[in-house]
Amino acid sequence: MLPIGDENPHPPGFKPILTYALIAINVIIFLFEVAVTGQFFDFSNRQAMNLFLNWGAVPGCVTGQISGINTGVDIINCPAIPELTLLTSTFMHGGLMHLGGNMLFLWIFGDNLEAKFGRV
Template identity: 65%
Template sequence: MFPIRDENPKPPGFKPKVTYALIIINIIVFFFEVAVTGQFFEFSNNRAAALFYEWGAVPACIMGESSITIQQIRVSCPDMPMLGLLSSVFLHGGLMHLGGNMLFLWIFGDNIELKFGRAKYLGIYLVWGIIAGLAHVVGDMYSPIPAVGASGAISGVLGAYLVMFPRAKVTTFLMMGFFWRMLHVPAKWYLPFWLLFQNVLPFLIGGFGFGSGGVAYLAHIGGFAIGLATGYLYKKTHRPEYMYGSRYGWKGD
């Protein structure tokens, strides 16, 4: 099921500037990657490897190794490997990787930004990305393979969205062979479906670390979990009329 948009109105005049800025920054970094690697759809050459090892989240380096073995060649870890937990949030492995992540951020990020406020949302987004990266590191502690992508942070957005807007509907494109239709699925069903079938089951089938296609499933699961916890804490610490924006004539749950 491919999401198109959410049916969760915002107050008149609201512009999710942080969400827009994050998307723009990711696109700018992507074109920097294109310039460095000379590739577009998938970054897979030696220049891409060097870029990702320097700025991605490399579990073995983060766990304290001074060097790692890559294709039988021993190379030194970056001087500040922990920085990769942050910088990796803005790197992507190719056009499809970037496009999928930015679509989910575009659909679900604006309502979360509205609830948290711009400054808090930006800080929490980055924290979600770091924690998601740490979840991946814990699951594959001595892997020399760098993890990159905003999907851990965006999984945090999805987890918070599930708690805060469970009844908001997600317009979804469903295609099965020659059959297709548009569905309007409540977030309380769509997001758990996404977590279970796109992440949990592939993770269990493929084991710890990266799954098929180089997907860091545990980063997605960890990001979603911390997003759930953040959304739950927010609901517990804010009055219902503030939480659901009744002064705007709309409801979040």
């Protein structure tokens, strides 16, 4: 399924400013990821792993329950405030297709939510 639009009327002059801002923030953060890792499609190098371990939500760090199961990735240090990664991880994307798909759905459906609930 690839949505290309919706047919929900909005008040005259309505501009989904918050939706546009969220899309811009996501794209800027993705470009930062690309700059840090040197990768555009494949985030499997060491710099990418460090970026995602520091800013992505690692369940063991958030809950404080690091298990003894060997996952192939060593978590040496959890972030100072692991709960913050619950927010920062929502802006991280694992590749261009991941970003593109999420931003497409946000662009199409975000304005409906913004019109319904406001710009809180």
